[in-house]
Amino acid sequence: MIKSREDLMNLRNKYRDDVIMRLISYDSSNRTEVMVGMADCGIAAGARDTLKVLFDEVNNARLEDVSVIAVDCMGNCDNEPIVQISTPGKPVIRYKKVDTALAKEIVAKHLVGGSILDHARMEV
Amino acid sequence: MNPTRLQVLICGGTGCISSGCLDVETAFMESLEKHGLTDEVFVLKVGCLGFCEQGPIVKVYPDNTFYVRVEGKDVEEIVVEHLLKGKTVERLLFKDPETGERYFYYKDMPFYKSQHRVALKLCGIVDPEQISDYIGVDGYQALAQSLFDMTPKEVIDLIKASGLRGRGGAGFSTGSKWEFAYNVKGDKKYVVCNADEGDPGAFMDRSILEGDPHSVIEAMAICAYAIGADEGVVYIRAEYPLAVNRLRVAIEQAREYGLLGKNIFGTDFSFDIHMDLGAGAFVCGEETALLNSVEGLRGEPRIKPPFPAVVGLWQKPTIINNVETLANIPQILLKGADWFQSIGAPGNSGTKVFALAGKINNVGLVEVPMGITFHDIIYKIGGGIRGGKKFKAVQTGGPSGGMIPVKDINIEVTFENLLKAGSMMGSGGMIVMDEDDCMVNIAKFYLDFTVEESCGKCTPCRIGTTRMYEILDRITKGQGKEDDIKELKSLGETIKDTSLCGLGKSAPNPILSTIDWFLDEYEAHIKDKKCPAGACKDLVSYVIVPEKCIGCTICARVCPVNCIHTVDQTVGKNKKLHVIDQAECVKCGACLPKCPTKAIILE
Amino acid sequence: MAQTNSDTTLYAKLDEFIDSLQTKQGALIPVLHKAQEIFSYLPKEVQNHVAHKLEIPSSKVYGVVTFYSYFTMTKKGKYRVSVCMGTPCFVRGADKVLAKFESELKIKAGTTSEDGMYSIDALRCVGACGLAPVVIVNGKVYGRIQDNDVEGVIKDFLAEVEA
Numbered sequence: 003m004i005k006s007r008e009d010l011m012n013l014r015n016k017y018r019d020d021v022i023m024r025l026i027s028y029d030s031s032n033r034t035e036v037m038v039g040m041a042d043c044g045i046a047a048g049a050r051d052t053l054k055v056l057f058d059e060v061n062n063a064r065l066e067d068v069s070v071i072a073v074d075c076m077g078n079c080d081n082e083p084i085v086q087i088s089t090p091g092k093p094v095i096r097y098k099k100v101d102t103a104l105a106k107e108i109v110a111k112h113l114v115g116g117s118i119l120d121h122a123r124m125e126v
Numbered sequence: 127m128n129p130t131r132l133q134v135l136i137c138g139g140t141g142c143i144s145s146g147c148l149d150v151e152t153a154f155m156e157s158l159e160k161h162g163l164t165d166e167v168f169v170l171k172v173g174c175l176g177f178c179e180q181g182p183i184v185k186v187y188p189d190n191t192f193y194v195r196v197e198g199k200d201v202e203e204i205v206v207e208h209l210l211k212g213k214t215v216e217r218l219l220f221k222d223p224e225t226g227e228r229y230f231y232y233k234d235m236p237f238y239k240s241q242h243r244v245a246l247k248l249c250g251i252v253d254p255e256q257i258s259d260y261i262g263v264d265g266y267q268a269l270a271q272s273l274f275d276m277t278p279k280e281v282i283d284l285i286k287a288s289g290l291r292g293r294g295g296a297g298f299s300t301g302s303k304w305e306f307a308y309n310v311k312g313d314k315k316y317v318v319c320n321a322d323e324g325d326p327g328a329f330m331d332r333s334i335l336e337g338d339p340h341s342v343i344e345a346m347a348i349c350a351y352a353i354g355a356d357e358g359v360v361y362i363r364a365e366y367p368l369a370v371n372r373l374r375v376a377i378e379q380a381r382e383y384g385l386l387g388k389n390i391f392g393t394d395f396s397f398d399i400h401m402d403l404g405a406g407a408f409v410c411g412e413e414t415a416l417l418n419s420v421e422g423l424r425g426e427p428r429i430k431p432p433f434p435a436v437v438g439l440w441q442k443p444t445i446i447n448n449v450e451t452l453a454n455i456p457q458i459l460l461k462g463a464d465w466f467q468s469i470g471a472p473g474n475s476g477t478k479v480f481a482l483a484g485k486i487n488n489v490g491l492v493e494v495p496m497g498i499t500f501h502d503i504i505y506k507i508g509g510g511i512r513g514g515k516k517f518k519a520v521q522t523g524g525p526s527g528g529m530i531p532v533k534d535i536n537i538e539v540t541f542e543n544l545l546k547a548g549s550m551m552g553s554g555g556m557i558v559m560d561e562d563d564c565m566v567n568i569a570k571f572y573l574d575f576t577v578e579e580s581c582g583k584c585t586p587c588r589i590g591t592t593r594m595y596e597i598l599d600r601i602t603k604g605q606g607k608e609d610d611i612k613e614l615k616s617l618g619e620t621i622k623d624t625s626l627c628g629l630g631k632s633a634p635n636p637i638l639s640t641i642d643w644f645l646d647e648y649e650a651h652i653k654d655k656k657c658p659a660g661a662c663k664d665l666v667s668y669v670i671v672p673e674k675c676i677g678c679t680i681c682a683r684v685c686p687v688n689c690i691h692t693v694d695q696t697v698g699k700n701k702k703l704h705v706i707d708q709a710e711c712v713k714c715g716a717c718l719p720k721c722p723t724k725a726i727i728l729e
Numbered sequence: 730m731a732q733t734n735s736d737t738t739l740y741a742k743l744d745e746f747i748d749s750l751q752t753k754q755g756a757l758i759p760v761l762h763k764a765q766e767i768f769s770y771l772p773k774e775v776q777n778h779v780a781h782k783l784e785i786p787s788s789k790v791y792g793v794v795t796f797y798s799y800f801t802m803t804k805k806g807k808y809r810v811s812v813c814m815g816t817p818c819f820v821r822g823a824d825k826v827l828a829k830f831e832s833e834l835k836i837k838a839g840t841t842s843e844d845g846m847y848s849i850d851a852l853r854c855v856g857a858c859g860l861a862p863v864v865i866v867n868g869k870v871y872g873r874i875q876d877n878d879v880e881g882v883i884k885d886f887l888a889e890v891e892a
Contacts, residue, residue, distance in 0.1 A: 003382075003383065003384045004383050004384045004385060004391065005384060005391070005392045006391055006392050007270045007274055007391055009391075010261070010266055010267070010270055010391070013258070013261050014261050014262060014264065014265075014267070016262075017258040017259065017261050017262030018262045018263075019129045019262075020129065020258065020259060020262055021251065021252060021259050021262040021263050022129075022262075023129070023133055023187045023188050024133060024135070024187055024251045024252075025251060025263055037212075038212070039212070040210070040211045040212035040213075041211055041212075041213070042211070045210075045211065053131065054131065054166070057129075057131045061129050069188035069189070070131065070188065071188055071189045071212070072131075072132075072189075072209075072210075072211070072212030073189075073212040073213075074211065074212050074213040074214075140855070140856055140857055141856070141857045141858070141859045141860065143870075144857040144860055144863070144870040144872060145857075145859070145860060145870075145872060177859075178857070178858065178859025178860075179859040180859075181859060324853070325854070326814070326815035326816045326817075326819075326853060326854040327815045327816040327817045327854055327858055328854070328856075329854070329856030329858065332856050333856075364762065364799050365799070365852075365853065365855065366856075402758070402759070403758070403759065403762055404797075404799070405758055405761070405762070405797030405798070405799040405800055406797050406798035406799035406800075406853065407796060407797050407798065408853075419758065420755060421754075421755045422754075422755040422756060422757035422758050422793070423757075423793070424792055424793055424796040425796065425797070440754075440755075481856075481858060483816070483817035483858035483859075483861065484816070484817050484820050484821075485820060485821075489817070489858055489859040489861070490859060521816070524816070555816065557816050557817055557820065559820060563820055568820070571816070571819055572816075578798075581796070714876075715825075715876075716877070719877075
């Protein structure tokens with residue numbers, strides 16, 4: 003039961019997570035896309051866990067303009083799981099062999115902190 | 127609910143339900159279960175996404191992929207290839223019928239590219255049966271803003287400044303209407319939402335109520351605060367069971383959350399809404415007829431003035447706004463009058479939703495800025511005429527409107543321009559006609575509708591439209607007389623001048639406008655007893671071209687009245703020539719598509 | 730007409746609805762909606778009953794019933810064929826589809842066959858214009874129907890109910 007303006011605001015913040023994905027895709031053209039290679043090679047190398055961690059971490063950090071997307075094979079299967087980060091106006095960055103620990107690091111340092119992790123970077 | 131990695135949106139508008147989206151939903155549930163993806167993928171049904179021609183539509187977020195004509199059997203492939211492995215199922219992407227190009231994202235599709243969604247913004251984004259979705263996208267913030275930050279007068283001034291005009295037909299300033307009711311002193315006032323969408327081929331209001339009912343509820347509450355009302359009524363067509371149900375759910379949820387009822391947000395503002403079902407009378411879209419119907423009477427119009435804003439429901443001041451008009455209100459409150467003025471054309475701010483249908487490639491619901499040209503709507507968004515046929519005219523305003531012929535295809539769509547062109551905005555049906563449509567026959571179709579729907583209260587409309595119909599019927603049967611056109615015009619003008627309500631005043635429009643632009647077709651029917659489009663059954667005959675007939679007997683076999691006989695003339699490989707006995711032919715057309723050499727033609 | 734036992738239950742259901750209303754002011758149309766839902770049509774006896782319960786003249790009830798096309802005084806068939814006659818369906822050939830149903834089922838639109846099996850109605854726009862012309866049989870939607878599809882539709886709905 004909403005009894006004040008604050009109540010409404012609290013509910014808005016609580017429910018926002020459910021719909022934000024649909025809204026961002028709707029009207030934002032400058033969102034960052036985090037792509038995870040999810041072909042058979044990627045999945046075999048553990049990409050599903052990587053994807054899950056990336057998604058949860060991005061959500062926990064409340065990064066509303068970042069979308070985590072599964073994509074097809076990016077080639078270079080030796081280095082799976084591969085994660086590519088595309089931010090409009092910036093060069094595309096690719097990371098290799100991204101396990102769950104590295105995934106957490108990518109969110110914390112690259113997406114939140116804005117610095118590139120040179121040790122895991124690969125050629126695009 | 128914990129946020130999931132992927133969301134699958136299934137269009138759950140009436141159009142997509144009719145084309146089988148419920149099977150698709152079930153298939154997703156089963157497949158996700160099978161692949162252990164239920165925690166990662168959230169499936170929900172949303173309101174109309176607009177592209178009805180290509181339904182059922184499925185959208186996948188966050189990558190925003192747009193699948194069309196998805197059937198239950200396609201779902202497994204989407205789940206395995208796309209949801210699990212990230213590989214788009216290309217064969218289900220929209221393919222442009224002209225260029226053959228496939229589109230991954232709806233934003234790139236020509237159908238969506240020129241659209242600007244304001245009233246439909248949340249349709250296809252929120253789950254209409256979950257108030258939490260609406261609250262999550264700033265729902266009811268506009269109501270809070272009105273109650274806490276603004277006086278009723280300030281709300282009215284803002285709506286006036288936005289330039290919003292009624293989307294139900296005539297285009298009267300919404301803010302000014304509210305002001306009339308605000309200025310009347312009284313202890314009891316009403317807010318009525320007109321959801322009696324009766325124009326054949328118009329389904330925008332239904333789609334809004336099906337896809338985003340809370341916007342309408344919130345807007346009614348804002349209006350109630352502005353004019354000082356505490357009771358609202360939604361008058362909705364009984365023929366829209368899905369919209370009725372979604373709205374009922376939405377009203378109940380709003381009550382549960384305390385957004386309808388007593389002391390909303392703990393203030394002294396109280397407001398509640400109930401629904402009244404219409405019972406299938408077109409005239410009830412007229413606001414005073416609607417009020418009579420809500421009062422349980424025959425839906426006959428009242429004499430104006432007094433206007434409903436002064437003397438309305440149960441004799442109390444009443445604001446009647448149409449669904450689409452209301453759907454614009456919360457966003458105007460949140461984003462401001464200047465924002466709304468920045469969309470559209472001078473004096474015609476904002477957007478208009480049209481139900482694009484008829485002989486067009488992309489049938490569906492489109493929302494465009496006011497001032498866009500018909501050409502852009504038909505060719506850019508609509509994808510042109512079906513089957514490469516020639517465009518003849520576009521009909522707007524339903525039975526109250528008229529035809530926009532080829533020569534006016536570049537006019538900008540505004541309330542005033544449409545009136546000047548002999549039509550009107552109406553509620554937003556836009557029906558495209560091609561060379562096969564006979565304008566006399568279409569005029570007769572609309573008049574048949576009006577004759578049926580005339581409430582009978584005043585003579586010009588009740589008797590006059592019947593007389594006009596009789597004349598048109600004669601013309602389409604080849605019994606037209608020389609002065610029929612003169613007679614139609616004079617009857618039409620008289621009915622327009624002397625009818626009481628909008629239905630009668632506009633009933634002759636489809637005829638007068640077709641006479642204006644397609645006089646040659648009328649004359650061909652009357653003088654030459656010919657229907658140039660080949661649509662009027664009594665004026666066409668099916669004949670077999672002897673040079674093309676190969677005597678295969680297929681036509682004779684499909685003829686239901688056995689009127690195709692052979693004559694003693696050899697054709698093809700020693701076969702007999704066939705002819706159609708015109709005296710017996712019932713003109714059913716069954717033979718025409720069956721002929722392998724296209725020897726049967728319409729004359 | 731004598732009331733049968735099942736009639737009595739139906740009337741009781743209607744009375745229950747009417748008695749639950751907070752006010753009888755403006756209640757006629759909702760009551761008629763409910764009555765049609767219960768009885769499937771509105772014969773004279775039901776109209777008289779409603780008039781009596783709401784304390785209004787029968788003539789007024791009759792006036793309202795005949796005014797609105799949603800209310801019907803004739804019983805519908807076991808198979809209710811509705812052909813959408815909205816403009817988009819019309820320009821794509823709904824008139825021919827309707828004519829074909831009329832000739833196949835040998836009844837006119839707006840009527841019910843004598844054996845109570847079929848009824849045909851010309852429907853006002855249902856708004857599924859992307860599927861024009863649209864035919865609805867007992868709630869099942871058939872889209873993009875042309876006159877030569879009509880026989881198939883009839884076969885389909887007959888099979889559907891038997892199955």
